[in-house]
Structure formats: C-alpha cells, structure tokens
C-alpha cells in the first residue's frame with residue numbers, strides 16, 4: 001500500500017521484474033559453488049520479538065534497526081499494518097527487548113518517519129542518551145506530489161547510546177576534501193590539521209539517493225536502504241571485530257556492511273524470500289576483497305598523513 005507520504009517511484013523498466021525473480025530463485029536454489037556465508041554472520045529467518053530471548057544480554061556493540069514504519073508497506077506479511085497507538089505499543093515492545101542486548105559502550109540507530117519520530121524519540125530518551133537526530137535526505141526529484149502540505153523527502157534516524165561512554169570513531173567516516181577546497185583551506189594556520197588531511201565530519205544531514213528501481217544496488221525489497229548509509233553507522237559505531245544486531249534485516253544491508261568491514265552480525269527477518277536475498281548478498285560481499293574503511297582514509301594515506 002502506498003500513501004501520500006511516499007516518494008514518487010519511477011516505473012520499472014520492462015523485464016526488470018523478471019531479473020529480480022531470477023535472482024531470488026538463484027538465491028533459494030544456490031548451487032554449491034556460491035560462496036558460503038561466514039560463521040560470523042548469522043541470518044535468522046525468525047521473528048525478533050519471539051526470538052530475542054535467545055540472544056544474550058550485553059552482547060551487542062551496535063543495533064541498526066530499520067523496522068516497519070507503520071505506513072502500510074507490503075513485506076509479504078502484515079507487519080506494517082499497525083498504525084497509531086497500536087504501532088507505538090509494538091515499537092516500544094521491540095525496543096524493550098532490544099536495548100538490554102547492548103553493551104555499556106553500545107549504541108542504537110533507529111530509522112523512522114516524521115509521523116512517529118517524536119513519540120519514539122521521547123520514549124528512547126527515557127531509556128538512553130540521545131546523541132543525534134540524523135536526517136536522511138533521500139534526494140527525491142521534484143515532481144507533482146501533494147498540494148496541501150510540503151512534500152516530505154526525508155527519513156528520521158535516531159542515534160542513541162547506552163551511556164556517555166559510547167564507542168564512536170569519526171576517522172573511518174570522515175569525508176575527504178576535494179583538491180580545490182583543500183588548497184583553498186591550506187593556510188599556514190590549518191597546516192597539518194587532522195580534519196584537513198582526513199576530511200570533515202559528515203554532519204547530521206545525509207544526502208544519499210534512495211535506491212530507485214534502476215539503481216545498481218537494488219534487490220527485490222520495497223524499502224532496501226542504501227549501503228552507504230548503513231556502512232557509515234557500522235564504521236563509526238561498532239569497533240572492528242565487534243557485533244551488530246539488526247532486528248528487521250530485510251534484504252540484509254546491515255549484514256553486507258558487516259561482511260565488508262569485518263564485524264560480526266546477527267539479524268532477524270520473518271520473510272523467507274528476503275532471507276534468501278540477504279544470504280546471496282552476504283555471500284557475494286564475503287567473497288569480494290575486504291572493503292577499505294572509507295575513501296577518506298585512503299585519501300589521507302595517499303597524502304602521507
């Protein structure tokens with residue numbers, strides 16, 4: 001189901017649905033030659049709310065949660081058919097199950113929409129320390145849209161920590177300056193500054209294109225998140241070798257980020273087809289060369305910083 005708050009979708013090019021179906025079937029019937037998912041990545045075809053008790057408390061460095069938003073999306077189940085108080089009660093229930101899984105240095109990112117962000121953030125502020133509200137600008141193109149309000153083109157992401165001593169490493173997610181800007185800022189005063197060599201803080205508005213149907217990264221999931229966004233969370237908020245939990249993993253974007261950056265992962269998804277997609281994506285990521293921490297680090301290394 002779509003509603004007036006949804007971004008406009010481009011029509012799928014002819015034949016694309018067939019390609020996606022083929023990918024799904026391939027994932028489900030993966031031959032022995034498809035690389036295995038590493039032991040450090042656990043993709044569970046289970047309901048987080050009924051299975052969370054099996055996960056030890058204080059065992060997780062980072063939770064990346066991208067739950068149903070309460071807007072009636074079709075995930076092949078009725079998980080997004082709650083709204084209003086019913087949706088909020090369900091949200092508080094899974095948060096109560098997830099938060100105790102975090103270590104004392106742990107943190108949580110939760111994706112949501114402006115319709116429910118105020119209530120969710122107030123609830124989380126009663127349990128955790130709020131670090132940021134990140135605005136994801138989905139770079140939606142200007143089209144017709146609504147005429148009775150301003151068109152919504154962003155998702156809200158709450159970033160919360162268990163305590164003020166939370167793990168956070170800015171360096172792997174710094175954004176490098178281009179040569180011209182860098183030169184313009186190369187006054188004596190700034191010479192040797194870490195921020196000039198390694199790049200700047202990404203700030204709290206993240207302008208990253210949504211994955212429209214033609215996007216190279218896109219698989220058959222209606223609300224797949226861009227890898228770039230989730231990688232930034234993993235690199236900044238989970239130490240190397242640490243463990244990430246995704247209670248609603250969908251097509252496995254968080255699992256892919258963990259496979260690429262050598263973090264352990266445990267994720268839950270109730271739709272079997274999405275689990276198969278996650279399995280295929282992680283297998284491919286695990287068999288590829290390890291990803292570099294970020295372009296910023298490479299640039300700094302190249303510059304001899």
Ligand SMILES: C[S@@+](CC[C@H](N)C(=O)[O-])C[C@H]1O[C@@H](n2cnc3c(N)ncnc32)[C@H](O)[C@@H]1O
Nearest residue numbers: 047048066075079224225248250251253269270
């Ligand atoms: C917003 S999507 C996640 C998308 C994911 N971040 C990605 O990039 O593909 C939410 C997912 O949660 C799943 N889900 C809903 N209720 C669940 C539950 N109780 N336990 C586990 N998964 C659930 C849905 O089937 C859906 O795929």
